[in-house]
Amino acid sequence: MAPARRPAAGRCCTPSSPPPPPRSSGCCAACSAASCARALRPGCWPTRSPGPPTCRRMPCAGPCCSPATCGRSRWPRCGAARLRWPTSGSRWAGPLAPMLAASAPSVDEALALTGVPAVVDVKLDGIRAQVHRSGSDIAVFTRSLDEITARVPEVVAAVRALPARELVLDGEAIGLDATGRPLPFQQTSSRAARRATPSAGGTTPNIGDAMPGAGGPAPVAPAVLAAAETTGEAVLTPYFFDLLHLDGDDLIDRPGHERWAALASVVDPTLLVGRMVVDGPEAAGAAFAAALDAGQEGVVVKDPDAPYDAGRRGAAWVKVKPRHTLDLVVLAVEWGSGRRSGWLSNLHLGARDPATGGFVMLGKTFKGLTDEVLRWQTERFLALAVERGDWVVRVRPEQVVEIAFDGVQTSSRYPGGMTLRFARVVRYRGDKTAAEADTIDAVRAIHAGRHPA
Structure with missing residues (x-):
């Protein structure tokens, strides 16, 4: 059986060959034909030179695979399409990276x-x-x-x-x-x-x-x-x-x-x-x-x-896919790390609960924030702070932010039992008060597959 287009036959290059640029054909200088076949060396790529097909893999993914393990590898392109391994007495071709x-x-x-x-x-x-x-x-x-x-x-x-x-x-x-x-x-x-x-x-x-x-x-x-x-x-x-x-x-x-x-x-x-x-x-x-x-x-x-x-x-x-957006309220913010060190970055997001008059936390996000927005929100939330910690700054629930997300999924991690999938910041809503934010009922409707009222 031959389930995929035939890759150029190749073999690992010799130690004298130069390392290839990212995502190109060739082998790193440390990899030899013998070491690749023995699954001992990282960084092995196939060459275009004639010879029997050899195991292929993505760079930086661990050691070279061997013919016995290549087809079962998790790394795309590791299982050369024509490489076969024994399974239940039959011969199989490796999986193909999906379109x-x-x-x-x-x-x-x-x-x-x-x-x-x-x-x-x-x-x-x-x-x-x-x-x-x-x-x-x-x-x-x-x-x-x-x-x-x-x-x-x-x-x-x-x-x-x-x-x-x-x-x-x-x-x-x-x-x-x-x-x-x-x-x-x-x-x-x-x-x-x-x-x-x-x-x-x-x-x-x-x-x-x-x-x-x-x-x-x-x-x-x-x-x-x-x-x-x-x-x-x-x-x-x-x-x-x-x-x-x-x-x-x-x-x-x-x-x-x-x-x-x-x-x-x-x-x-x-x-x-x-x-x-x-x-x-x-x-x-x-x-x-x-x-x-x-x-x-x-x-x-x-x-x-x-x-x-x-x-x-x-x-x-x-x-x-549908692009959902909700206007939510910022309940707290976490200090950033790395290049965001010194800025308030990760937002704790809440939906309004009409039954209690409070807010129900739905998750966090730091996606979609530019350096300019990070500077602005650090000043803004420090001004709204009611409790300053080394990691989290809790704020008065006054600032509304528009959040885009791909869907709502069940989560026991947050009080509402739900969280937003792939949430990211669209913009801050200075034109809305917290009393005008979207409700937890609207979030539940999206979670149930209904259009919120």
Whole structure:
């Protein structure tokens, strides 16, 4: 099986060779062909010289890998695509660094990058899953190329039931609740969700239902349900969006529309990510709104003529997620360290609680602060200080700040039981008082997947 484009054959260079610049081919001066093969030396890279394929890895990631461990390494590009290692009596190729998506603030801007017509995929907030199959043997790898096969029996079972002998699939594995809506990412990633396996006659909505025009609810694949019984946990269902290899045929350099047609020919529709072809912003906007209404994270807009660019983030795939903002109140500030030493930096953020008249802390952030803002806020919060410590300065809850974030997740660390994902400062709101700040109820509505009133 050959699941990826063939890298240039190479071998480690000799000790007399100069060190390569970052992210280029070659080997550091301390690395020799013999030491790389023995997995003894750090800093080893492949060369373009003729010879047998050798193990490859990212710089500064630890020792060189050996043929026995390379494919299981977590480091992108460590597992040379054609390097094979023994597993269960078979021969396997190593995982491939996944193609990544750029970001855009709107579907209009995403389409400006991909062009039209374009394909809009539902963006799931799950675990990236690259699945390799050779006969009855299956291996599952994460975005960081960790092997998690033993932890995802539902994914293994679903792929084993497909009508193909050799496959390399790219997709996401996600937990769903009893209504078919996605579980929070924390629950999917930890597999700590409540048991939610439907009965044999039950159904859960297909992810494709997040797109306009999709059919009705589709049953969870029987193989997925049967495998879920062995875990004692929530059903973790795979949804695939790309096919890189099929029965001896490498598809990685083929245009997207050819890969996706091949994908649809071998993968059951209940295991496909929702997908819609659009010809302009209006249709793309409708697909985006439908994905959000279904509780999904957003969409990925894709150029249907682009090849699969492994390990790279470019304009062929562009993700669009909703940009949440809240006006919160600063409750305390921590002194900075390093280059921020002497400035008040990390903000403790709170939402207004109408029931008590107080504020509920939701987390902290130091993102989005320029040097000018750091200077201003240090003066401002020292003036509002009610308690000065060596680490934290507590302030009167008067200053409102606009915070952007990607979502709300459950957290036992803070009094409200929630925290903001990837919070960053947009601006200070001198035009608002603390009594006009957003409430904890608005945060709960976002956490529950509803639009705040």
